[in-house]
Amino acid sequence: MKKLTVTDIIVIVLLFALSSLPALHFLLSSQGGEYVIITSPDGESSYALNEDRSIELQSGEWLLSVEIKDSKVKVSKSNCPDRVCVHTGSISKDGSAIVCLPAQVTIEIYSGEEGHDAISG
Amino acid sequence: MRSRVRFLLFTSAYALFALALSYIEALLPVSALIPIPGFKLGMANIVIAHLLYTDKLQAFTVSLLKVALTALLFGTPTTFVYSFAGAVLSYFAMLAVFVSLGNKISGAGLCAVGGMFHNAGQLIVTSAMLGVNTALAYATPMLFSGIICGIALGAVLNLISERIRATLAHIYS
Numbered sequence: 001m002k003k004l005t006v007t008d009i010i011v012i013v014l015l016f017a018l019s020s021l022p023a024l025h026f027l028l029s030s031q032g033g034e035y036v037i038i039t040s041p042d043g044e045s046s047y048a049l050n051e052d053r054s055i056e057l058q059s060g061e062w063l064l065s066v067e068i069k070d071s072k073v074k075v076s077k078s079n080c081p082d083r084v085c086v087h088t089g090s091i092s093k094d095g096s097a098i099v100c101l102p103a104q105v106t107i108e109i110y111s112g113e114e115g116h117d118a119i120s121g
Numbered sequence: 122m123r124s125r126v127r128f129l130l131f132t133s134a135y136a137l138f139a140l141a142l143s144y145i146e147a148l149l150p151v152s153a154l155i156p157i158p159g160f161k162l163g164m165a166n167i168v169i170a171h172l173l174y175t176d177k178l179q180a181f182t183v184s185l186l187k188v189a190l191t192a193l194l195f196g197t198p199t200t201f202v203y204s205f206a207g208a209v210l211s212y213f214a215m216l217a218v219f220v221s222l223g224n225k226i227s228g229a230g231l232c233a234v235g236g237m238f239h240n241a242g243q244l245i246v247t248s249a250m251l252g253v254n255t256a257l258a259y260a261t262p263m264l265f266s267g268i269i270c271g272i273a274l275g276a277v278l279n280l281i282s283e284r285i286r287a288t289l290a291h292i293y294s
């Protein structure tokens with residue numbers, strides 16, 4: 001039977017260090033976003049993050065309720081099978097996103113300084 | 122000629138084993154417990170990592186067969202692109218680690234590398250499809266989950282790999 005070696009532990013620690021780099025970059029550089037972009041098969045729409053509102057999204061057979069409140073966005077209700085989007089919870093920071101794969105919907109937050117087109121190419 | 126038949130037979134058997142593992146995995150409701158989009162255990166990686174110790178070409182063949190078969194049976198073109206990128210990057214990362222460290226590394230370290238780079242491959246596809254910022258926002262949770270699952274699966278591999286080898290040696294003789 002093979003056992004965990006010292007090399008294993010060194011490699012695993014290195015992997016964890018490498019994996020934390022994106023989060024560090026994200027924490028250091030990101031601030032609260034300014035607007036929300038919702039992309040669905042029907043197209044793209046953008047909303048200001050500081051205005052409270054709720055949006056009903058219909059994508060095929062799936063119905064998503066998106067809520068913007070206190071500069072945070074969340075999917076409050078969805079009838080998609082896995083509900084990953086609902087479990088993601090509230091997002092508020094520049095660059096963060098909620099994704100619903102069955103409904104092909106992404107909800108992303110951007111700030112004014114970097115335009116959406118500059119990021120997604 | 123005989124060894125080519127053996128290669129064919131064992132590759133098919135291992136590919137089916139990997140496929141069965143990903144089917145079992147699809148039945149487990151993990152995404153309800155861990156709300157990271159695209160999160161998977163990657164149990165089929167046990168087979169690939171095990172084969173790296175015995176036959177590197179067979180490991181790669183099984184990896185590609187598994188991707189193709191899951192795409193045909195359960196997938197969509199999108200999931201195929203994601204799992205293909207993950208599988209290829211994961212294989213070459215594990216190969217590089219295995220070639221440079223050899224037997225100094227056990228299954229746990231090897232599978233941790235595989236798990237992380239599998240998710241790294243998917244993140245590269247994500248950044249191409251949804252933008253670099255989206256991919257970066259998910260990178261750390263995705264990579265961490267890949268490493269943790271990899272360690273767990275590698276621990277399982279450590280327990281069973283010698284027995285599989287012993288059983289196969291028994292069949293060969």
